[in-house]
Amino acid sequence: MKTDAGVHSHHISQQFNIELEEIKGSMLEMGGLVEKQLADALSALINADSELGRTVREHDDAVNDMELTIDDACSRVIARRQPAASDLRLVMGIIKAINDLERIGDEAAKIAKLAVALADEGDSSKGYFEVRHIGERVRHMVNMALDAFARYDAEAALTVAKEDVNVDMEYSSAMREMITYMIEDPRSISRVMNIIWALRSLERAGDHAKNIAEHVVYMVMGTDVRHAGLSSMEKQVKSELGSNNS
Amino acid sequence: MKTDAGVHSHHISQQFNIELEEIKGSMLEMGGLVEKQLADALSALINADSELGRTVREHDDAVNDMELTIDDACSRVIARRQPAASDLRLVMGIIKAINDLERIGDEAAKIAKLAVALADEGDSSKGYFEVRHIGERVRHMVNMALDAFARYDAEAALTVAKEDVNVDMEYSSAMREMITYMIEDPRSISRVMNIIWALRSLERAGDHAKNIAEHVVYMVMGTDVRHAGLSSMEKQVKSELGSNNS
Numbered sequence: 001m002k003t004d005a006g007v008h009s010h011h012i013s014q015q016f017n018i019e020l021e022e023i024k025g026s027m028l029e030m031g032g033l034v035e036k037q038l039a040d041a042l043s044a045l046i047n048a049d050s051e052l053g054r055t056v057r058e059h060d061d062a063v064n065d066m067e068l069t070i071d072d073a074c075s076r077v078i079a080r081r082q083p084a085a086s087d088l089r090l091v092m093g094i095i096k097a098i099n100d101l102e103r104i105g106d107e108a109a110k111i112a113k114l115a116v117a118l119a120d121e122g123d124s125s126k127g128y129f130e131v132r133h134i135g136e137r138v139r140h141m142v143n144m145a146l147d148a149f150a151r152y153d154a155e156a157a158l159t160v161a162k163e164d165v166n167v168d169m170e171y172s173s174a175m176r177e178m179i180t181y182m183i184e185d186p187r188s189i190s191r192v193m194n195i196i197w198a199l200r201s202l203e204r205a206g207d208h209a210k211n212i213a214e215h216v217v218y219m220v221m222g223t224d225v226r227h228a229g230l231s232s233m234e235k236q237v238k239s240e241l242g243s244n245n246s
Numbered sequence: 247m248k249t250d251a252g253v254h255s256h257h258i259s260q261q262f263n264i265e266l267e268e269i270k271g272s273m274l275e276m277g278g279l280v281e282k283q284l285a286d287a288l289s290a291l292i293n294a295d296s297e298l299g300r301t302v303r304e305h306d307d308a309v310n311d312m313e314l315t316i317d318d319a320c321s322r323v324i325a326r327r328q329p330a331a332s333d334l335r336l337v338m339g340i341i342k343a344i345n346d347l348e349r350i351g352d353e354a355a356k357i358a359k360l361a362v363a364l365a366d367e368g369d370s371s372k373g374y375f376e377v378r379h380i381g382e383r384v385r386h387m388v389n390m391a392l393d394a395f396a397r398y399d400a401e402a403a404l405t406v407a408k409e410d411v412n413v414d415m416e417y418s419s420a421m422r423e424m425i426t427y428m429i430e431d432p433r434s435i436s437r438v439m440n441i442i443w444a445l446r447s448l449e450r451a452g453d454h455a456k457n458i459a460e461h462v463v464y465m466v467m468g469t470d471v472r473h474a475g476l477s478s479m480e481k482q483v484k485s486e487l488g489s490n491n492s
Binding site for chain 2: 061064065067068071072075078079082083084085088089092095096099179182183186187189190193200226227
């Protein structure tokens with residue numbers, strides 16, 4: 001009897017692990033699509049490619065659909081499998097991460113809309129350097145955050161949070177630059193405002209990548225590091241790594 | 247034996263209901279604090295009250311702490327009570343609503359920061375009418391959304407989603423107004439940019455109130471109406487109300 005029950009529960013837990021890994025796989029797939037949306041939106045803006053801008057806006061629906069599907073799968077797995085401890089943390093981490101991914105997708109769609117507006121207004125490359133540069137850094141943050149999630153890597157997650165501080169500083173400096181442009185050439189105000197909104201969207205996308213990194217730390221360590229500040233997050237991650245190595 | 251088990255499970259389910267109601271109560275309490283933060287931030291901005299602005303920024307920590315506490319309570323209730331069906335939808339609805347509330351709190355803190363900056367820059371009331379007007383509407387949206395949550399009222403939630411469309415239109419019109427101000431008086435650019443960020447924060451807060459309204463519809467009806475568009479949400483709510491009345 002005992003062996004039977006053991007085999008049975010082993011079988012259930014194996015099936016459960018497969019389900020969890022499938023959901024995690026869907027989340028990473030959604031992440032891949034969001035990364036592509038962000039890359040395409042930036043390329044549409046910088047190359048004044050309104051065709052590509054429109055494509056990105058159309059694909060936003062697919063991102064939204066993925067959020068709903070994965071969210072539903074998570075609710076079903078909670079109701080049916082009653083996960084606890086680290087399994088439950090994984091499911092909660094996925095529920096939160098897909099919300100942040102959906103918002104990064106939203107920001108990509110906004111950048112794509114601005115790309116179309118800017119392409120229609122004709123050429124001027126004021127602020128493009130800043131968009132490209134900050135855009136690259138944010139894309140890298142999103143990529144690192146997804147990678148940290150895939151590998152349950154709290155140290156990589158910490159790197160993402162640190163990078164967010166740099167992106168925020170560059171954003172502030174770019175914003176001052178844009179305001180100077182507008183003051184020097186008031187005829188450029190409408191156009192520069194579009195660049196300002198694009199920079200703002202990138203800064204927000206970076207925040208969401210940082211959120212995903214915080215969900216990774218929660219998943220791996222069971223500690224909620226949101227709102228705790230970077231130094232507290234660093235202390236947490238380092239102490240955990242230290243205790244694992246000792 | 248059967249009666250005992252019945253009494254026992256009745257007892258458990260009663261205890262469980264009390265726990266759920268307690269968590270919901272905490273969420274509504276958090277909502278009350280966020281409403282106050284938004285009201286105070288707007289009043290700090292319009293009355294150039296930098297003291298009040300600083301108080302709002304300090305209280306943002308309390309909002310963040312509440313999010314973490316309630317989130318943790320939700321995870322614990324899932325692990326211990328294994329809720330299903332409408333109970334699980336309530337817990338998931340709370341987890342999502344507190345995330346939106348925290349972000350409304352963030353926007354309030356941003357408005358408070360802008361209030362301090364604007365108070366330091368000295369007087370000019372350009373854009374204050376728009377901030378006050380849109381601010382009132384968004385505060386009302388947040389209040390209605392929390393009320394709809396408290397009463398599981400999908401029809402009231404629908405009203406919030408409809409109001410978001412109006413707020414978005416007023417936001418776009420105010421934004422065009424601000425750009426016109428800047429073009430007419432380039433010396434006002436820095437100052438008007440602060441008003442623009444405040445308007446943007448209000449528009450975002452309205453979006454989050456709409457999100458909370460969507461969580462209410464999900465909780466009450468079990469249908470996820472996010473990303474579905476207003477008319478589809480309306481159809482869903484009306485058909486449900488129709489079938490209840492028939």
